[in-house]
Amino acid sequence: MAQTPSIEEVDEGDDYYHVRYRDPDDFDAIRTPDWAEKPAGSVVEDAEVRTGHQEGGDDDDWEIQSVLVPVGKVDDEDEAREKADQIVEKIES
Template sequence: MRAVEDGEEYVHVRIRDPDAFDTIRTPDWASMAADSVHEGSEVRTGKLKGSDEWCIESVLIVKPVDVDTAVEQASRIVQKIEG
């Protein structure tokens, strides 16, 4: 985890530096995987600069949740998607 931001609606857990990506999206398939771990959560994926590779940029864990639980849930979501 690179950083954790505690916002109003979500705890935003950054997995990778957003500056490393050309494009960042929130695909439905990734959100469905996130929702299966923590209902209402979202995943942002990105295409790495100079590459065709897509990977997780960040996970947004919907509140109410404390920061420690959000980080643990984000780790579970990343593991589920990236293996």
């Protein structure tokens, strides 16, 4: 993974705050890897991490594209941002 990214945007949906770190259009593939469930869930239960792969990149070169934080597990957008950053920090450390 590359250096820890900054939050670009947060969208509140019905079920999740979608905390975006990188533009999905920058990737040719986006996945929600199973290995990210444990570190994400240790910060916020049922949180998900989406990773992206750039076309032509190394097969192992996946970067965090976004973190989905369940709306019912945090008080507001600010807490969703904080928890998403904690998840990214945990994964990239």
